[in-house]
Amino acid sequence: MKKRSESIRDKLLPAGAFCLILLIWWGISAAGWIPEYMLPSPPDVVGAFIRDFPNLMRHAWVSVEEALTGLVIGTLLAFALACAMDRFLNLERAVLPLLVVTQTIPTIAIAPLLVLWMGFGVAPKIALVVITTFFPIAVGLLDGFKSADPDAVALLRSMNATRLQIFRHVKFPAALPYFFSGLKISASYAVVGAVISEWLGGFEGLGVYMTRVRKAYAFDRMFAVIILVVIVSLLLMRLVNLLRALSMPWLRKAPEPKRKGVT
Amino acid sequence: MEVLKAEHISKSFDSKPVLQDVSLRLEEGELVSLLGLSGSGKSTLLNIISGLVPPDRGRVFLGGEEITGRPGHISYMLQKDLLLEHKRVIDNVSLPLVIRGMKKEEARAQADPYFEQFGLSGTQGLYPSQLSGGMRQRAALLRTYLCSHGVALLDEPFSALDMITKGQMHEWYLSVMRRIRLATLLITHDVDEAILLSDRICLLTGTPGEIRHEIRIEVPRGERQGFELTPAFLGYKQRILNMLKE
Numbered sequence: 326m327k328k329r330s331e332s333i334r335d336k337l338l339p340a341g342a343f344c345l346i347l348l349i350w351w352g353i354s355a356a357g358w359i360p361e362y363m364l365p366s367p368p369d370v371v372g373a374f375i376r377d378f379p380n381l382m383r384h385a386w387v388s389v390e391e392a393l394t395g396l397v398i399g400t401l402l403a404f405a406l407a408c409a410m411d412r413f414l415n416l417e418r419a420v421l422p423l424l425v426v427t428q429t430i431p432t433i434a435i436a437p438l439l440v441l442w443m444g445f446g447v448a449p450k451i452a453l454v455v456i457t458t459f460f461p462i463a464v465g466l467l468d469g470f471k472s473a474d475p476d477a478v479a480l481l482r483s484m485n486a487t488r489l490q491i492f493r494h495v496k497f498p499a500a501l502p503y504f505f506s507g508l509k510i511s512a513s514y515a516v517v518g519a520v521i522s523e524w525l526g527g528f529e530g531l532g533v534y535m536t537r538v539r540k541a542y543a544f545d546r547m548f549a550v551i552i553l554v555v556i557v558s559l560l561l562m563r564l565v566n567l568l569r570a571l572s573m574p575w576l577r578k579a580p581e582p583k584r585k586g587v588t
Numbered sequence: 589m590e591v592l593k594a595e596h597i598s599k600s601f602d603s604k605p606v607l608q609d610v611s612l613r614l615e616e617g618e619l620v621s622l623l624g625l626s627g628s629g630k631s632t633l634l635n636i637i638s639g640l641v642p643p644d645r646g647r648v649f650l651g652g653e654e655i656t657g658r659p660g661h662i663s664y665m666l667q668k669d670l671l672l673e674h675k676r677v678i679d680n681v682s683l684p685l686v687i688r689g690m691k692k693e694e695a696r697a698q699a700d701p702y703f704e705q706f707g708l709s710g711t712q713g714l715y716p717s718q719l720s721g722g723m724r725q726r727a728a729l730l731r732t733y734l735c736s737h738g739v740a741l742l743d744e745p746f747s748a749l750d751m752i753t754k755g756q757m758h759e760w761y762l763s764v765m766r767r768i769r770l771a772t773l774l775i776t777h778d779v780d781e782a783i784l785l786s787d788r789i790c791l792l793t794g795t796p797g798e799i800r801h802e803i804r805i806e807v808p809r810g811e812r813q814g815f816e817l818t819p820a821f822l823g824y825k826q827r828i829l830n831m832l833k834e
Contacts, residue, residue, distance in 0.1 A: 476666060476670055477670045480666075481687065483640055483659045483660070483662075483664060485687065486687045494683065498672065501674075573674065575673055575674050578717060
């Protein structure tokens with residue numbers, strides 16, 4: 326029964342830490358050390374969340390749609406580029422350093438440019454999500470392709486396998502754990518990316534909502550929307566974990582120490 | 589009948605000679621060991637025979653047809669079983685057939701009857717991670733057999749196993765070989781293993797590697813239960829060790 330008690334402990338400890346932080350927060354606001362308009366108490370935030378729930382959901386749906394669309398496009402582009410880089414070494418040499426440089430450009434700095442070029446619709450939001458989600462997946466996949474056992478590749482070559490067959494049977498499955506690690510990071514970036522791009526203009530979405538409540542000094546609703554962003558990101562990461570488990574059934578069968586990749 | 593023949597193989601890497609005029613042949617159903625110390629060019633010879641690396645000089649024939657530098661004719665098996673973790677055992681084993689263009693279902697059906705013969709009954713639907721080390725090697729050997737064209741190259745296939753499992757694998761291998769006629773070139777540095785399993789032993793020695801000695805083991809392979817504990821066995825071992833030290 327050791328395993329079960331371990332798993333309970335693994336859940337209890339973070340839950341305990343979370344409750345502790347919540348209590349400290351509550352204590353601070355109840356003691357009146359910080360004025361309520363600056364730091365609303367937890368019940369106020371929950372109240373705001375419930376009162377504004379339909380409104381929050383409407384905005385959340387818009388952001389999630391942008392995030393998912395961007396994530397899908399980003400994943401497809403990343404997959405195409407990673408395959409091309411794996412196939413043509415010179416392409417990797419030429420493009421990979423550029424990719425790394427683009428990652429050092431702050432998202433906040435490109436977002437206004439995208440709005441300038443693409444207007445206030447969903448296009449600049451999706452574009453920003455694509456830009457932020459593309460990199461972790463492309464780099465993850467590329468590393469994954471390289472992680473394929475060269476001896477296994479040689480064995481398939483000795484069977485006279487084509488390049489495509491080697492890719493399908495050895496390289497692609499080897500890259501899957503890396504892909505999902507990248508996808509998990511990208512999924513959390515996607516929501517944040519959508520929200521940030523909505524700050525800079527738009528008609529709907531959690532970022533727009535955030536800007537409005539900030540201007541109205543409604544900090545209880547500000548906190549409510551922050552919590553919603555966290556929840557949405559966590560759900561999206563959960564979804565990635567589910568996809569991962571479904572697409573790699575062999576990992577569930579493996580004895581514990583042999584499990585590979587990030588859970 | 590001669591199934592595999594390698595003639596006058598020479599190979600250098602970066603003008604450093606690795607193999608020098610190596611010739612060997614394999615009769616139908618025969619097991620020949622290529623015994624050599626580390627760095628004697630054993631693995632290079634394996635790569636040349638399997639067609640992955642072209643030799644500088646010399647030719648390789650399979651059943652009379654020249655296959656020098658052409659992969660896809662002779663399969664090999666290494667110390668690492670190289671089973672693909674994401675495929676079930678049956679799909680791992682039938683992979684060579686799928687690579688040749690066979691439908692997945694058809695390949696499975698063709699591989700399935702061999703599971704019992706190889707002592708792998710009931711493992712078809714498992715993943716490799718659910719098998720023990722010995723069972724994984726059996727599966728790898730079955731995969732090798734299924735794309736073998738009657739000849740298999742085994743490169744130190746049992747050297748990663750513990751002593752007991754290794755002994756069991758040797759016995760198992762001898763018994764399987766009695767049922768299937770598979771000519772085998774066994775590459776090894778384990779003198780005991782070579783004497784126990786082979787019809788003939790070729791000693792690959794020196795740099796660049798050359799075959800200077802060939803020893804025939806006179807005890808038939810079918811009668812080698814407990815052979816490793818007999819004076820005859822030790823006699824062979826003594827001779828081989830002396831030759832290796834030359």
